[in-house]
Structures are given as structure tokens and as C-alpha cells.
Amino acid sequence: MGDVKGFLKHTRAKKQYAAPTERVEHFEEFVLPWPKEEYKDQAARCMDCGIPFCHQGCPLGNKIPDFNDAVYQGDWKGAFDILKSTNNFPEFTGRICPAPCEASCVLGLNNQAVNIEHIEREIIETAFDEGWEKPHPVVPKTNKKVAVIGSGPAGLAVADELIKKGHEVVVYERDAQLGGLLRYGIPDFKLAKSVVERRVDLMKASGVVFKTGIHVGTDITGGTLAAEYDSVVLCTGSTIPRDMQIEGRDLKGVEFAMPFLSHQNQKNGKEIDVIQPRFNAEGKHVVVIGGGDTGADCVGTSNRQKAASVLQIELLDKPATARSTENPWPEWPMVLNTSSSHEEGVDREWSMLTKRFIGEAGQLKAIEMVEIEWIDKGQFKFKEREGSSKILPCDLALLAIGFSHTDPSGLVEEMKLALDSRGNLQTTNFKTSHPKFYAAGDSRRGQSLVVWAIAEGRKAAKVVHDQLMAEAVSITVVADL
Ligand SMILES: Cc1cc2nc3c(=O)[nH]c(=O)nc-3n(C[C@H](O)[C@H](O)[C@H](O)COP(=O)(O)OP(=O)(O)OC[C@H]3O[C@@H](n4cnc5c(N)ncnc54)[C@H](O)[C@@H]3O)c2cc1C
Ligand code: SF4
Incomplete structure (x- = not known):
């Protein structure tokens, strides 16, 4: 549990990133580590909360207060052993987990949650640096x-x-x-x-x-x-990706998010030499349809490919900046999420329905959208707001509306x-x-x-x-x- 009064002494530290203007020039990771002492202070914020709801919040049941305590004590090997007892790959979750554990951290009731994910990443990276992470020992074979x-x-x-x-x-x-x-x-x-x-x-x-x-x-x-x-x-x-069957769906330039993203990853991994023009956002007006994390990944990738403009649209209403009474702790907070990709530059619009894709000679040129008002979200009922229709230039529309x-x-x-x-x-x-x-x-x-x-x-x-x-x-x- 770290220092009993740690949460009174230390505030939650922000993750350190390379500047947006610098990081959009490449496809490398850009999260900068804190000094080792900062991890200790952040782990010290984990309190003696009695019932650590973070255990339930984490699908792996990571023993978060235990590894926080070990980090606070400077026992990084001990922290690694605790972390590895429940998580095979902390180097993945420590980088890209949306951290439902932090959403259910008891400190989050009236303060900012403990920085669990970032501590997890440092524990496993320390383990790799120190050579503690090794192949599994040989065990007797079962012949299965x-x-x-x-x-x-x-x-x-x-x-x-x-x-x-x-x-x-x-x-x-x-x-x-x-x-x-x-x-x-x-x-x-x-x-x-x-x-x-x-x-x-x-x-x-x-x-x-x-x-x-x-x-x-x-x-x-x-x-x-x-x-x-x-x-x-x-x-x-x-x-199987979700699709939208509207006018102009078959135009060149209306693409699913996955092939767009995987082409860039393949290029980075030298599996391919050039990105096909249809998956290249360079110089294009890009509209990302879908306000989730995959959509945010498309925004970050489009900016790195030097798109002329990037707009991300979402059918649902703009979320509030703080939890509502219907969405109390320790539920997952349905609040506005501004990711590092959004910080790199994007226009975002909510309550926006895509009406049709408009093309010339088979190539996407514009997109028509209309604002909507929700009537019943449970029943998925909405109506279009009169006079709110607009047509915007668009050379690449990326469908990031999930997988069915x-x-x-x-x-x-x-x-x-x-x-x-x-x-x-x-x-x-x-x-x-x-x-x-x-x-x-x-x-x-x-x-x-x-x-x-x-x-x-x-x-x-x-x-x-x-x-x-x-x-x-x-x-x-x-x-x-
Ligand atoms: C763009 C994108 C970004 C995401 N970002 C995040 C994130 O930041 N954080 C997060 O927690 N989650 C994220 N997710 C979700 C996360 O990646 C998935 O939930 C997770 O990868 C699912 O793991 P899986 O092993 O079940 O399937 P997958 O990762 O989809 O792996 C399935 C594998 O099976 C292979 N396969 C399928 N059929 C066959 C077959 N017949 N023969 C041989 N091989 C086959 C596929 O090629 C693939 O390699 C993201 C998802 C997407 C699409
Ligand atoms: S960051 Fe993810 S994997 Fe790590 S403790 Fe939290 S929920 Fe579990």
C-alpha cells in the first residue's frame, strides 16, 4: 500500500510525452519515463483503502497495492515477481491498457487515481533491463x-x-x-x-x-x-468490421480503419516499401468516422502521414468532462477522453450522422453530414436537426465504427x-x-x-x-x- 500518508503528500503526476510537433514527425513511441524517484512517490499514493477495488477493475486481478508497496520500498525485483504472478505481458498493458483499474481506484472517489499503468510499465522495463525476465525454466514434458x-x-x-x-x-x-x-x-x-x-x-x-x-x-x-x-x-x-451502407460507400477513398492502420505498421516494419495511395493520407482531407480509440489511432496516423486536415466525427453526444450521478465510481467513467493523438491536432464533432459520400469519377471528394438529436439512446432512436446538413471536402473517409x-x-x-x-x-x-x-x-x-x-x-x-x-x-x- 506504499506510504500510509503518501496520497496526502503527492499529487498524481502527468505522463511525460515528447512535444506533439516533434512526435508527429515519426512513428516511434514518445512516452518519456519519469525519474526513478517519481515512481516511488506515485506508488506511495496507493493508500490503505481496505478493499482495493482496483483488483476487480483489472481483468487480470493484478495485485496492485502489493506491487505499489514494493516499488515504494525500492524493491523492484519484488514488484516484478508480484506483477508477473498475474500478468504474462505487462509490457503490453503498461503501454496500451486503458487502465480500468485506475477508474476503480478508491483514491479516485475524491482525488486523482494512482498512476497504476505507468508504474506497471516501469516495473517490467526495469525487469528487462536487469535481466530478470527470462525464458521459462524447463519442466517435465506431459507428451500432450x-x-x-x-x-x-x-x-x-x-x-x-x-x-x-x-x-x-x-x-x-x-x-x-x-x-x-x-x-x-x-x-x-x-x-x-x-x-x-x-x-x-x-x-x-x-x-x-x-x-x-x-x-x-x-x-x-x-x-x-x-x-x-x-x-x-x-x-x-x-x-469482421462494422460497415455503413450509404450512398457512395463504394467510392475509392472510403476505407476501413484496419487496412489503413495495418499498411502503415507494415511499412514501418519493412514488410512493404510503399503505402498504397488509397491508404495514404498525405495531402488529403481525412474524415475519421467513429469517436473511439481506433478512430484516435487513425487520427494519429493521418497526422504522421501529413494529412491536409483531420476531422473525427461521432454519432453519440459529446460526453461530459466529469462523471454524472448515473455513472458513479467505480464504474468506467463515460467522460470526454482527449488522447495523445487528439493533442497532435484534429477537429472533433459529436452528434453527427454521415449521410452520403460524394465522388467524382469513382473517387471520394466530399462527405455530407447532418447533426442529430437523440430521442432514445437505449432504443437507438434519433432525429436529424433541421437545416444542419453540411458538405465538407473529403478525400479519405476512414470507417472506425468497430467490429461485429x-x-x-x-x-x-x-x-x-x-x-x-x-x-x-x-x-x-x-x-x-x-x-x-x-x-x-x-x-x-x-x-x-x-x-x-x-x-x-x-x-x-x-x-x-x-x-x-x-x-x-x-x-x-x-x-x-
Ligand atoms: C486499431 C486497434 C487499436 C486497438 N488499440 C487497443 C489499445 O490501445 N488497448 C487495448 O487494450 N486494446 C486495443 N485494441 C483491442 C485489442 O487489440 C484486441 O482486443 C486484442 O488484440 C484481441 O486479442 P485476440 O488475441 O483475441 O485477437 P487478435 O489480436 O485480433 O489476434 C487474432 C489473430 O488470429 C489470427 N487468425 C485469425 N484467423 C486465423 C486463422 N484461421 N488461421 C491462422 N491465424 C488466424 C489473426 O491473423 C490474428 O493475428 C485495439 C484494436 C484495434 C483494432
Ligand atoms: S493497467 Fe490494465 S493490466 Fe495494468 S493493472 Fe490496470 S487494468 Fe490491469
């Missing part, structure tokens, strides 16, 4: 084979947990490089790909085998995997895996409708967060391990009879 499909955070967490138990683990990934959305979705300026590679290298050294460029369901069938492996875990993500569900074709179709009412893989305790197949992460849960994907991967791995060991025991008992 598990295939993991997908190398996003869920698949990586499943593999990392199962290799520790002595199983043979092979991860199949259809993309050329590993990491799922960590690599191809989340921009490099939020998460450097060297951080993903550092973790993958450790996992390889622990014995995990990665096979890239293999699309399960196309290059290898689910039936083959079912025959070769004792268990198969699907961590295939929620990949996992891909129902290919492997899912072949293995006849049941889907739930939202189109995600239907599971009971992470088991799908096929006895050998399990699922974790966005493919099961729907579009979510990296911290949830890791948490799901850990839980699914435990279910798989328990099942494999139960089968091993029953085979031994039968053999003994």
Missing part, C-alpha cells in the same frame, strides 16, 4: 500437444501458460508476423513492435513453436489439427463450431461445441481489450491443462487395471 490458432494477445497468453506446464505448443498464424492486433492494428507510436518481438523471442526460447503464413481452414484444415493435436485453442479475434464478430467462414464452418447470438464463438467455460476445440479472446468475447485477451488466454489455458491432465490420469488408471 496443443495447437493455438492466432498470435494476438489471447493466443500468446494461452501459449505462454501451457508451455510452462510442459505441453508441446504450436501457434499457427496466418499473417507474416506475430502479434495479431498488437502488430498490425495498434500503431507503432503506441506500442513499438520491438516490444512484441522481444516477448515472442522469449517465448520461442521457452519452447513455443510459431508457424506464420498458415491460414487454418485454408492452408491446413481444422480436421488435420484435430487429428494431430490433443487440444486446439482458437484465438482468432473479432475480425468473428469470421464465421473457413475453420468455423468446417468444424461446425456453434456461434452465439452476436456471432462470436459459443463456449461453455472456454469449450466450444467441438470436444477438442477451445476459444479465448475477441473471437469468443467480441471486440475488447488487450488486458481481457490476456486474461481470457490465461483462463482458457487452465481449462485446457486441467482437461488434458484429467485425461492423462484416466488413461493411466485404465492401463493399470
Whole structure:
């Protein structure tokens, strides 16, 4: 819990960033570390609150007061051991987690929450610097084979947990490089790909085998995997994007956010030499449709590509700057979020409906929007505000309105895996409708967060391990009879 009176002595420190004008010139990370002493002061703000709601706030159940106390005591190795006991990849969450733990921090009731995420990042980076983070020790082999499909955070967490138990683990990934959305979705300026590679290298050294460029369901069938492996875990993500079927949708220049973002990441990673003109914002008037985090990533990327202008629009009303009485602590605060990408330059408009895309010779040239008034948000009912329609120049419209569900074709179709009412893989305790197949992460849960994907991967791995060991025991008992 740090210093008992720490929260009275220290205020919450702001994260330090390189200046916006400087950081938009490159795609590197730009968060600057604090001096080591500042982390100690920030950890000291964690109070003796009795019931640490942050435990529930964090999907991994990170033992936050314990690692804060260790940091306050200067025991960074102890803090690392505590953090790693619940989180396989703190270097990811310490950079890009929206920190639901901080939203539920008890200090946040009448003060500013403890800086949990930033402390987490420093703990794991210290561990890497000091050489404490090593491949897992070799354990006796179980002679059980598990295939993991997908190398996003869920698949990586499943593999990392199962290799520790002595199983043979092979991860199949259809993309050329590993990491799922960590690599191809989340921009490099939020998460450097060297951080993903550092973790993958450790996992390889622990014995995990990665096979890239293999699309399960196309290059290898689910039936083959079912025959070769004792268990198969699907961590295939929620990949079907939400679309908008309005006039002009088929014009060149109306693009989904994901290919736009992944092209830039591929260019940074030297997988491609040039970004295709349709995914290049340089000199263009960009309108990002969707006010969420993916939209913010499009804003940051457009600015780095030197767009002529960037506008982000959102259908919902502008959120308030502070919690309302209907949204009390420790709920996730539905308040205005100004991200580092917004600070780099963007116009933002809320309560705005896209009416149509306007083009010339098949190319997007303008966008028509209209202001709306919400009648019933629960029923998704709104009306257009009379006389508020406007047409703005637009050469690139990026659809960042989320993902609806996992891909129902290919492997899912072949293995006849049941889907739930939202189109995600239907599971009971992470088991799908096929006895050998399990699922974790966005493919099961729907579009979510990296911290949830890791948490799901850990839980699914435990279910798989328990099942494999139960089968091993029953085979031994039968053999003994
Ligand atoms: C642009 C963007 C930015 C985001 N930013 C954040 C953020 O800042 N913080 C945060 O917490 N969350 C963020 N998220 C959400 C987060 O990235 C996801 O919730 C998380 O990555 C889900 O992990 P996953 O392992 O379930 O799936 P994914 O990361 O989607 O990985 C699925 C993997 O499965 C592979 N795959 C699929 N089908 C097959 C197949 N048949 N054969 C072989 N391989 C297959 C895919 O190629 C992919 O690599 C963001 C999402 C997007 C789109
Ligand atoms: S993983 Fe996310 S929610 Fe959990 S302690 Fe870290 S920042 Fe908080």
C-alpha cells in the first residue's frame, strides 16, 4: 500500500510525452519515463483503502497495492515477481491498457487515481533491463500437444501458460508476423513492435513453436489439427468490421480503419516499401468516422502521414468532462477522453450522422453530414436537426465504427463450431461445441481489450491443462487395471 500518508503528500503526476510537433514527425513511441524517484512517490499514493477495488477493475486481478508497496520500498525485483504472478505481458498493458483499474481506484472517489499503468510499465522495463525476465525454466514434458490458432494477445497468453506446464505448443498464424492486433492494428507510436518481438523471442526460447503464413481452414484444415493435436485453442479475434451502407460507400477513398492502420505498421516494419495511395493520407482531407480509440489511432496516423486536415466525427453526444450521478465510481467513467493523438491536432464533432459520400469519377471528394438529436439512446432512436446538413471536402473517409464478430467462414464452418447470438464463438467455460476445440479472446468475447485477451488466454489455458491432465490420469488408471 506504499506510504500510509503518501496520497496526502503527492499529487498524481502527468505522463511525460515528447512535444506533439516533434512526435508527429515519426512513428516511434514518445512516452518519456519519469525519474526513478517519481515512481516511488506515485506508488506511495496507493493508500490503505481496505478493499482495493482496483483488483476487480483489472481483468487480470493484478495485485496492485502489493506491487505499489514494493516499488515504494525500492524493491523492484519484488514488484516484478508480484506483477508477473498475474500478468504474462505487462509490457503490453503498461503501454496500451486503458487502465480500468485506475477508474476503480478508491483514491479516485475524491482525488486523482494512482498512476497504476505507468508504474506497471516501469516495473517490467526495469525487469528487462536487469535481466530478470527470462525464458521459462524447463519442466517435465506431459507428451500432450496443443495447437493455438492466432498470435494476438489471447493466443500468446494461452501459449505462454501451457508451455510452462510442459505441453508441446504450436501457434499457427496466418499473417507474416506475430502479434495479431498488437502488430498490425495498434500503431507503432503506441506500442513499438520491438516490444512484441522481444516477448515472442522469449517465448520461442521457452519452447513455443510459431508457424506464420498458415491460414487454418485454408492452408491446413481444422480436421488435420484435430487429428494431430490433443487440444486446439482458437484465438482468432473479432475480425469482421462494422460497415455503413450509404450512398457512395463504394467510392475509392472510403476505407476501413484496419487496412489503413495495418499498411502503415507494415511499412514501418519493412514488410512493404510503399503505402498504397488509397491508404495514404498525405495531402488529403481525412474524415475519421467513429469517436473511439481506433478512430484516435487513425487520427494519429493521418497526422504522421501529413494529412491536409483531420476531422473525427461521432454519432453519440459529446460526453461530459466529469462523471454524472448515473455513472458513479467505480464504474468506467463515460467522460470526454482527449488522447495523445487528439493533442497532435484534429477537429472533433459529436452528434453527427454521415449521410452520403460524394465522388467524382469513382473517387471520394466530399462527405455530407447532418447533426442529430437523440430521442432514445437505449432504443437507438434519433432525429436529424433541421437545416444542419453540411458538405465538407473529403478525400479519405476512414470507417472506425468497430467490429461485429468473428469470421464465421473457413475453420468455423468446417468444424461446425456453434456461434452465439452476436456471432462470436459459443463456449461453455472456454469449450466450444467441438470436444477438442477451445476459444479465448475477441473471437469468443467480441471486440475488447488487450488486458481481457490476456486474461481470457490465461483462463482458457487452465481449462485446457486441467482437461488434458484429467485425461492423462484416466488413461493411466485404465492401463493399470
Ligand atoms: C486499431 C486497434 C487499436 C486497438 N488499440 C487497443 C489499445 O490501445 N488497448 C487495448 O487494450 N486494446 C486495443 N485494441 C483491442 C485489442 O487489440 C484486441 O482486443 C486484442 O488484440 C484481441 O486479442 P485476440 O488475441 O483475441 O485477437 P487478435 O489480436 O485480433 O489476434 C487474432 C489473430 O488470429 C489470427 N487468425 C485469425 N484467423 C486465423 C486463422 N484461421 N488461421 C491462422 N491465424 C488466424 C489473426 O491473423 C490474428 O493475428 C485495439 C484494436 C484495434 C483494432
Ligand atoms: S493490466 Fe490494465 S487494468 Fe490491469 S493493472 Fe495494468 S493497467 Fe490496470
